[in-house]
Amino acid sequence: MKQITATGTTMDEAIESALKQLQTSKDQVDVHVIDEGKKGFLGFGSKPAIVQVSIRKNPVQDAESFIQDVAAQMGAPVTIKTDVKDRDIMMDLESDKVAMLIGKRGQTLNSLQYLAQLVINRESNQFYTVMIDAEGYRGRRRETLESLAERLADKAIRTGKDVRIEPMPSYERKIIHSVLQNNREVETYSDGKEPRRFVVIRPSR
Template identity: 25%
Template sequence: MEEKKNLDDLLDGLGIHEEEAPPAPVLEEKGAEETASAPQSPSEVVEHFLVGLLLYLDPSYSLDLRQEGERIHVEILGGDGGRIIGREGRTLKALETITNAVVAKHFGSSYRVNLDAAGYRKRQEDRARKRALEAADVVAATGEPLELPPMRPAERRIIHMTLKDHPHVTTHSVGQGEERHVVVLPRTDEVTGEEPAADEGEAPTEA
């Protein structure tokens, strides 16, 4: 159900009717005779799937893809970056989720695709780090806790990681759902920073 919702979000964000969507890559069954055109590695599956989709949208899009162990980093370049990113990054997030589902279907869930477009995720990470350091300066100067606005899991994780070893402040998250946010507060012997867990679908560039 969640995968179906993400697919619907992706198609809506890209302005594609579901019946027009390009098909996911079909791999050969194990033991079948290999063909030169069939993708047989996780990175090839990612490239095959995304190139097919992007060519359908606009031939001016291109991919910069690299694999580091079980991490596959993909940057979508050219074309209309805003169309791929979507409002508040929702289309990019949906595309990343669907791409991960395609890879997991054939190779299991150990592989992780980190998708970015036009440097969007990198800019988000840089802004989160800057906000973390600015908040730390305020808390260190005033001695009072500071609540940051609600953020996505990946951005909260960046705040936690940026301030994890700060000598004067620590962090923890409060709230539920879309209202969940980070509180930066003075470091004491009784308070320790929240150890951030990897958030589903997103992590720093990871991005």
């Protein structure tokens, strides 16, 4: 964290001096007042104001830097486009080696997403939800899961037996539940413990 101590005849002047040296704006810093200073009388007995100004950490930038470092170590340099809406953060990765970043069934992408969320929330006083996509993978994966849900629901109905789906992250399990929530012939529930939690499709009884 960049930090500087500055002085001025007033607190505002001291803060302004610090902002110029840090090349930033007031909304990007935290200010700690060391001494409010004293005007004195006719120039006698005056004391300068002293402030300590620190650039506020940007958790989103920290997460972007983390992902870029990991991707570089994997040999898949990446460009990141980030969109923040309230407490939802969407990151889209672009790379010439995007398949490496996605991994088998999105496992590498899911791991990056989990770690990025840890980085963003480790020093934040509010919780942010992070979603990481890579060149449209999430949309394609959703279509695959929707088709899988319908196919396995038919299997459960046909055989009269529970069908257990492979472990997947919570947001992918939600897709399965959502697709089948209006199907009166089956019911769904999640079982197991993270990170091996899975969905079970059960014929309605």
